[in-house]
Amino acid sequence: MTVFLRRLFALAVLVTLSAAPALSQEASGSGDAATTEVRQASDALIQVLNDPESRAALVEMLKKAGEEGQAPAEDGTTAEGETATADETPAGSSDKEGFVLRVGEYTRALADEFGAILDRMGHSLNGLWLVLSGEIPVKWDRAGDILLQVGVVLSAAYITYWAGQLVAYKIYPKMATRARYGGGLTRSFILLLTSVIDGLTVALGLGVGYMVALAAYGGVETGVTLQESLALNAFFITGMANVALRFVFAPRRPELRFLPFDDDGAVYWNARLSLFTYWINYGVLLAVPLANIAVSFVLGNALRFLVVLFGMLYLIVLVARNRVRVREGTKTYAKTMQSALAQRALSNLGSLWHLGAYGYIVAVFLVWVTRPFDATTIILRATGFSIVTIMGGMALSLIMTRAIKGGVRLPAELNQKLPALQHRLNAFVPRVLKLTRFVVFLGTILLLLDIWGVVETIKWFASDTGQGIVGNYGSAVLVLIAGFLIWLAVMSWVDLRLQSRVGYIVTARERTLFQLFRNAFTVVIVVMASLLALSEIGINIGPLIAGAGVVGLAISFGAQTLVKDIITGAFIQIENAINEGDVVTVAGVTGTVEGITVRSVRLRDLDGTTHIVPFSSVDMVSNFMRGHSFHVAVIGVAYDTDIAFAKEAMFEAYRRLQETDYKSKIYGDLEMHGVINFGASSIDIRARIKTTPGDQWSVGRAYNEFVKLVFDERDIEIPFPQVTYHSAVPPYVDNLKKSKQGSQSGPEPEVLADDAPPGED
Structure with a gap:
């Protein structure tokens, strides 16, 4: 029964609303009785709509009636007799078809809403045409009385307000002087105080206007009339709006201005926005209700539409004319800021501010068109929530941008223990913050759309579908975050194990095995976290795992060399044949091991060339870094050198070597092997020095220097390949030389025939 009464009341209201223009059109031919009935119904409806409580109760009753009219009954039918279904998608249709149908339904709903808005706009303008054409009569005597009452009340209010402002402007210069030489707190206090004084002048004007209304047109018992109350409300709201504008822009009071406006800009924006507040407030709060009372509701509806339309067009033109001006001013002010992040954010805001302004203006206009009776409440509420949402989103974005730019900074002590931890965090956290910043931006846009009624974001998130997806x-x-934290913890543990400390030295084998473990664990955690994440979002990972097995089997058959690399490398690591940092010879290449993977070893030779050697090509490993090493010294001396003397010189060189820093790298005494070879030009003496692994080359070079030094001191010749030529002199030539020398002191000796060369007498 209650539902029926609510529907009946709603139907009566709708019939009254729709029939009022038609009945007004027929008033000239239907007689005074019909006109009186229509006028009474219209006046009653106007009284209901102008009273906030009655209007709210009517709206709530209509909403409940609509909801109950669509609620399904126990037998599965709605109140209209239609069968209620859980899903409008036909049985057997695919998810794709259902999605297409939902998109089409949503598009159709948007088109219907747009058509309804256009129809409402046309209906509003049609009411103005009815009044101008004379089909709806205007009672000029009643309208004149109403305008006279409103004019008297507003005149009294504004005269009092202006008088209060003249008094206030006499004390403002002294307050501005104190603000100029005072600190920020004094400046803020004086700005707040001037705003309070401005508000008091508005309140004083409201009080005087109310008293004039009581004295001239009302009484203590009856109070002020509806039109006088509307005028005073419009005066007070407009006055307080102008107080707020003066608080923000502080025109002609630069000492109190917090925003970066110059004097001309502050006066410009205060005047333009003040004009807009006068137009909107007096148009919607006063002119429209007076038109409803004096003429007809259709005239008030048309007047409301025109006031809002021209107000929005005024704002659009204002934004378009000042778009470049505001952008350049914002960029100029951004250059004065110290933070580069703040400069970039403010510059971007200056470049995009007009888009947000256009969107806000259009949204306000649509609210005024679609919800004219409670538009003020909706706009104030939506504007407040929008400001809070935008400020929150900007604050979060700035915090994350600062973290992205600055990176993660760990304490010095922790950074010393785990030097790679900060690098890993900075490789992951900034990317996550960038994604989060995008989510915050998208969430801010969705919340703004929900606030203005474009998309029901919160309702969708609260639904089963939204909760499931989220x-x-x-x-x-x-x-993914848990996988990263586990990986980070394991990597940090590996870093700790690879750090040498008191009483613990990391061996090359441990370093190599932990490096392989690190690579293998990274692959495992990435694969497992990815599969689990895909499973959480509803993707069946069974086919993925099966496909991976098939692909792995195909690879194992098709890439036998790769399998051989892995297996050979595994056995090499089990036998501890190669470790990172060792000097080895593999596949004919000698160099230092820089890295080992599951299938190859990376070497760098003495020339700095890097060699990647797959384990499948390794048939023998020569490691120079196992247990201990030897420097084998083979010293060559001349054949006429005393061997014992040369050995003693080699021992002396060894004793000098032990007096240096190389003593800690040498095990035991010099092993003298003695003469090992008779060469073409030298006798080779061999000795051997036992050293720590990998130090045989440095120790050998130092020992050779001392050998050269000692040999030079003791005149021991170190031969080098050379050829000695000997010429044979005939005996008769030698006798001739002797005879020439003897002729100077005595007779020349006889030359014997036997001494003559062959063939001479």
């Missing part, structure tokens, strides 16, 4: 993707994100 829960699934949230779980996937948590899985």
